[in-house]
Each structure stands twice: as C-alpha cells, then as structure tokens.
Amino acid sequence: MSAVRSKICGITRVEDALAAAAAGADAIGLVFYAKSPRAVSVAQAQQIIAALPPFVTTVGLFVDMPRAELQQILAQVPLDLLQFHGDESVEQCEGYGRPYIKALRVKAGDDIAAQMARYPSTSGVLLDTFVEGVPGGTGLAFDWSLVPAELPKPVILAGGLTPDNVAAAIAQVRPYAVDISGGVESAKGIKDADKVRAFIRAARGA
Numbered sequence: 001m002s003a004v005r006s007k008i009c010g011i012t013r014v015e016d017a018l019a020a021a022a023a024g025a026d027a028i029g030l031v032f033y034a035k036s037p038r039a040v041s042v043a044q045a046q047q048i049i050a051a052l053p054p055f056v057t058t059v060g061l062f063v064d065m066p067r068a069e070l071q072q073i074l075a076q077v078p079l080d081l082l083q084f085h086g087d088e089s090v091e092q093c094e095g096y097g098r099p100y101i102k103a104l105r106v107k108a109g110d111d112i113a114a115q116m117a118r119y120p121s122t123s124g125v126l127l128d129t130f131v132e133g134v135p136g137g138t139g140l141a142f143d144w145s146l147v148p149a150e151l152p153k154p155v156i157l158a159g160g161l162t163p164d165n166v167a168a169a170i171a172q173v174r175p176y177a178v179d180i181s182g183g184v185e186s187a188k189g190i191k192d193a194d195k196v197r198a199f200i201r202a203a204r205g206a
Contacts, residue, residue, distance in 0.1 A: 003204055004170050004175060004176070004177060004178055004203050004204070004206060005026040005027070005176065005177035005178075006024070006025050006026055006027075006177065006178055006179075006180075006199065006200045006203050006204075007025065007026065007027040007028065007029055007057075007059065007156065007177060007178070007179040007180070008020040008025045008027075008028050008029065008180060008181075008184065008191065008196055008199075009028070009029030009031070009038075009059070009061065009137075009158075009179055009180065009181040010029060010031055010036070010038030010137065010181035010182075010185075010188075010189060011028045011029065011030060011038075011040075011048060011191065012038055012039075012040055012044065012189040012190070013048070013189075013190070013191075014047055014048050014051045016190070016191035016193075016196075017048045017051060017052055018051060018052070019191065019193040019196055020056075020191065020196050021052055021053055021056045023193070023196045023197045023200045024200045024204070025056065025196070025200060026056070026057060026177070027056065027057035027058070027059050027081070027177075028048070028052070028056060028057075028058060028059065029059045029060075029061050029083065029179070029181070030045045030048065030049075030058065030059065030060050030061065030077075030079070031061045031137075032045075032060055032061060032062050032065065032070075032073055033061060033062065033063040033065075033085070033135070035063075036137060037188035037189055038137065038181065038188060038189040042073060042076050042077055045060075045073075045077045046076065046077060049077065049078060049079075057080045057081055058078070058079050058080045058081070059079065059080065059081045059082070059083050059101075060073070060074075060077065060079040060081070060082055060083065061083045061085055061136075062082065062083065062084055062085065062086070063084075063085045063086040063135045063136075064086035064087060064088060065086075067092070067095075070082075070096065071096070074096060074097075074098070079098060080098070080099075081098060081099055081100065081101065081123070082096060082098050082099070082100040082101070083100065083101050083102075083103060083126065084100060084101070084102050084103065085103040085126075085128075085135045085136045086135055088102070089118075090118060090119050090120070090121060090122075093119065093121070093122065094121055099123040100121075100122060100123060101122055101123050101124045101125060101126050101156060102119045102122045102125055102126070103125070103126040103127075103128050103135075103136060103158075104116070104125055104126070104127055104128070105128050105129065105130035105131075105135075105136070106127050106128065106129065106130055106142045106143075106146055106147075106159075107130035107142070108143065108146065110130075110146065112125075112127070112146065112147060112148060112151065113148055113151060113152070116151060116152060116153055117152075122153060123153070123154070124153050124154035124155065124156055124176060124177075125151075125153055125154075125155060125156065126155075126156040126157075126158050126179060127142070127147060127155060127156070127157055127158065127159070127175075128142075128158045128159045129141060129142040129158075129159035129160060130142065136158070137181055137182060138159065138160070139160055139182040139183070140159060140160045141159050141160030141161070141165070141169075142159050142160070144157075144169055144172045144173050145172070147173050149174075154175075154176035154177070155173065155175040155176055155177075156175060156176060156177040156178070156179050157169055157170075157173050157175040157177070157178050157179065158178070158179035158180070158181075160183070161178055161179070161180045161183050161199075162180075162183040162184075162199070163183070163184070163195055163198035163199040163201075163202050164202075166178055166180075166199060166202045166203050166206065167202050167203070167205065167206040170203060170206035171206060178203050180199055183195070183199065184196045184199050
C-alpha cells in the first residue's frame, strides 16, 4: 500500500502553514466559509500561500458559494484544488479551471458509491461526518465500516480524526488521504505543531 497523504485543514496563520509543511503535510486547507471559526480572508490566504514551500497543495474549501464570488476569490488567491462542502451539484463544482474534490457527509444507510457517481469529474471524494445543519468541522467520527472497499475515486477520510485514532482509521478504510482540522488544534483555527507532527507521523506509519 502506498503512503497515505495528509491534509491539514482550517489553517489561519502563516506559522501553522509552515509547521504543517515542515511536518510533511501534502496539502493545507483554507476555509472560505464566513460561518466557520476557521474562515480566512483573501489577504490571509494570500499571505499563507506566499509563505509556503513548493510541493504543498493549497486547497480552498467552499460551501454553496455563488459562482461570481468564488471566481473573484480565485482571481486573487492561487489555489491548486477546490473542495466543495455544501449541496453543490456537479455543474456547480465544474468550470473554474481547477480540479475539485466533493465532500460527502456520511450517515447510516447512505450509498456512498451512488453519491460518488453523481460527481464523475471529481478528483476524489472527502468523506466527513453527517451532523444536521453543519457542513463540516464537527470533530466527530462516523462509522468507518460504512465505506465500501472498492470505490471508483480516491477517498479522503475526514471527521473526528486525531493523532491517536488515525492509524486505526487508515487500517480499516485504506483511504488515499486523511484530512484533519480540529484534532490538531490548541484553539479553533490555531494549530498545535506537536499534534500536527504526531498526526502525520501516525498516518505515515499506518
């Protein structure tokens, strides 16, 4: 099995982005969703991306944002990948000149493969925990046994991961990548560099 990749999401400070990169993170996530405690402004995102070394993928997280508003952000912020976390249709995810991943919020009884089939152009799907009215960042894990063994696109596993449970999650789900936000924080939007290192170490050793 190839090494599982790691994304540290909800970065709000340059020093946290640099700590994630130094720890070996493959990607960092910037949240462009005003209701999130981890939301960043265009200026913050520009500073963070400008400080990063090469070969760290920058991901912008969006929740049902109007197309014109999203295009305005892309004109100012050089994001590599878009992550759609709302109820966007496949048409609403396409047409930005960037690859995208679609987040699916998982609950018992879901047919994940059927949900994925609605997004044939996605680069991968991010599986997060379903909580009514909350588009992500809940800090809660879902039942990993709900994830089918064979899926047509790379799976990014999110939702309630920590340095302590990520190895077990990887062993069960065998995802392409793991995504963490709250599980490596000292406060919302403030990352703990020791926890980030421990998480990536555990993910790589899994």
